[in-house]
Amino acid sequence: MxxxxxxxxxxxxxxxxxxxxxxxxxxxxxxxxxxxxxxxxxxxxxxxxxxxxxxxxxxxxxxxxxxxxxxxxxxxxxxxxxxxxxxxxxxxxxxxxxxxxxxxxxxxxxxxxxxxxxxxxxxxxxxxxxxxxxxxxxxxxxxxxxxxxxxxxxxxxxxxxxxxxxxxxxxxxxxxxxxxxxxxxxxxxxxxxxxxxxxxxxASDAVLSLRGVARQMRRDKHTHSERDWAWVLHQLAHGKDAANLTHALASRRADKPNPHYYAQRTVDMASARLWMLEGAPINDVITLLEVRRRFEIPAALCYARAREIAETAQRMIARRKIA
Incomplete structure (x- = not known):
């Protein structure tokens, strides 16, 4: 130098x-x-x-x-x-x-x-x-x-x-x-x-690593989380209200450290995936997620959270297509 x-x-x-x-x-x-x-x-x-x-x-x-x-x-x-x-x-x-x-x-x-x-x-x-x-x-x-x-x-x-x-x-x-x-x-x-x-x-105590959850689900095809995922996808596809579904899932999973956070995350991830499979642009998905939780999640986090969920759902779909 x-x-x-x-x-x-x-x-x-x-x-x-x-x-x-x-x-x-x-x-x-x-x-x-x-x-x-x-x-x-x-x-x-x-x-x-x-x-x-x-x-x-x-x-x-x-x-x-x-x-x-x-x-x-x-x-x-x-x-x-x-x-x-x-x-x-x-x-x-x-x-x-x-x-x-x-x-x-x-x-x-x-x-x-x-x-x-x-x-x-x-x-x-x-x-x-x-x-x-x-x-x-x-x-x-x-x-x-x-x-x-x-x-x-x-x-x-x-x-x-x-x-x-x-x-x-x-x-x-x-x-x-x-x-x-x-x-x-x-x-x-x-x-x-x-x-x-x-x-x-x-709320930080409830922050989850989606990648960690995904790895766990791949290792064990019969985990509670995967069954929850399949159930939520089925309920949403048949028109179940997201707010009611979040409450129901939180009640089912009282074993979680923060059942409500877990339910919010699962329902929103499943929603984002379904919307994208139906052809919704990612920006529209972000807006829908943000509006859904605007009264539940601090404004400083709401958009960033919605974007992260939408991008994760987009990657899930892309990986499935490659596979």
Whole structure:
């Protein structure tokens, strides 16, 4: 890496780390190579990571193909591993946006459901990592809020662990050819608290992984979920009212952690599939789902949820046609 570019990279990285962490805190840095695959982790005090010599070493490793990451939250003093148990406190909320990045970042900026982010990282073309500096979150509340943020703004629903790592701006994203420099902007410098996020926090406990459910259904053709699915499809095809059907399914599945959420999701997914098979455009399906649940689901989530269900139903149909 040329000297001037290295100086710029290390300056940007140092500024980011200084904004994210406090003096005396312990942080975890991760260096990951794609080919050949190799991972190196360093757990060091912030002051060590900010030393010019240390930053130059990171820049050198990056120039030879290592991606540079940092854990989003500080670690307990004396930690040797980056486990959940070693995280000292919740410092950031974050979401990974890996598709439709420009549109989703625009929606996030315009939303009154969340405060302005502390930092927005452009990790590669049309892909972003968004951070909020926070206080007052315990680990359980952080995870539930991360799930809702992912639903509301199209983030990666798997990125909800307190020991999650983020790219360090200034360095190159070496997953691509040519490599992409990770950039950052700082929309605000406020520290947010739980009351600043106007999302339906209790509902997060009921967030389901559709892919996980689908895999389970494929493994076991006689699961309760599959029988529910077949029953709901049959009822909808014969004109059953969606609201009554949701209530009936929730009553049948009182064993679920959140029967009403499960019933809503199943009925809406089945409806979306049937509408599309009848030739309805995906935008019409999104509108129908949104209107159906507009009085039951917070406005900040309703459209994003409707879109995600419609897109999932569309993929289900496409996979069936291929098969």
């Amino acid at each position: 040329p000297q001037r570019k290295q100086e710029v990279a290390t300056h940007i990285a140092a500024d980011f780390l200084t904004r994210c962490f406090a003096q005396g805190e312990t942080i975890a840095l991760l260096l990951k190579r794609e080919s050949p695959s190799a991972t190196l982790q360093r757990i060091v005090p912030l002051e060590r990571a900010l030393e010019p010599r240390y930053l130059c070493w990171l820049a050198h490793e990056n120039s030879t193909g290592a991606n540079i990451y940092v854990a989003a939250n500080p670690l307990r003093v004396g930690s040797r591993k980056r486990t959940k148990e070693s995280i000292a406190e919740v410092r950031h909320l974050y979401i990974d946006i890996d598709s439709d990045g420009e549109a989703r970042i625009a929606a996030l900026r315009a939303s009154d459901a969340v405060p302005a982010p502390t930092a927005i990282l452009s990790t590669s073309p049309n892909k972003y990592q968004t951070l909020w500096r926070v206080e007052g979150f315990d680990f359980e509340r952080q995870e539930s809020t991360l799930k809702l943020l992912a639903i509301a703004f199209g983030g990666d629903p798997a990125c909800t662990d307190c020991n999650r790592v983020l790219r360090v701006p200034g360095f190159m994203n070496c997953k691509y050819v040519p490599a992409h420099r990770v950039t950052v902007e700082y929309p605000c410098d406020f520290v947010s608290n739980p009351d600043d996020f106007h999302l339906d926090i209790p």
